Amino acid sequence: MINQDKTLNLYIMGKTGVGKSTLVNAIMEDDVAPTGTGLPVTKEIQRYHIKKFVDVSKDMSTTPIFIHIYLYDTVGFELYSNNTDKSLNDLEKEMKNSHDDACILYCVDYESRRFEEREADILTKLSEKHNIPFIVVITKCPDSSEGRKLEKQIKADLHKADVIKIMAKEQCLRGGVVIPAYGMDTLKEKIYSKSKNIVTSNPEKSRKKIPLRELKKYRHREKKSQKKFFILCALHKNKRQIK
């Protein structure tokens, strides 16, 4: 184990069908959570784990660190059902036992164009009671310039909360039109900025302690991030050995 590892718990919440499980898959970069239309697909809280090598700064000014991310894919809210009360209790148990960085990602479907008072109520109470920050995520939003009215309503109900719009997975429309996925990087940056332990981790300390074998694993896992990998190697001054 590397002693600079950090843990981050993400609680993904929102009504059934808003795209919670799709968001989980986008963060995991793998289709681990079943998704679907109609009846709730996720029947009880599911926990997923991923260990990621992340750069919490936009400009590479800090050294990337390892983060264990635990994603809690929660049961969809049917706002006034007993099931919701049960699933909220289950979720609170998880929140109570957590002493790590955490963030609630509350999903609202762009297509529904509605954010209800009761949702705001539940979200603020949970966040205050467990001292966990939240971000409201407008899901299935075709473009970041869309959904202004919904965003305004959410901010009014939640006192200027952070609202991020995403399309977690590309959307294929009839006639072959494809709406590309976007917003995940912005969302991740916002999550990290709210994570106290991660933001305050000491970059100088962690720079020396990332072992070479972990860097190799990172290259294997994140092939897309070649550029970042080579910058890391340069930081590590072990470029030749890794090649």
Ligand SMILES: Nc1nc2c(ncn2[C@@H]2O[C@H](COP(=O)(O)OP(=O)(O)O)[C@@H](O)[C@H]2O)c(=O)[nH]1
């Ligand atoms: N194309 C696309 N479809 C999405 C997106 N988010 C959700 N969906 C679709 O919306 C439906 C419900 O999504 P799901 O993640 O199962 O919702 P959950 O009940 O909140 O977990 C599924 O058919 C998903 O494929 C997205 O970002 N892009």
Ligand SMILES: [Mg+2]
């Ligand atoms: Mg689901």
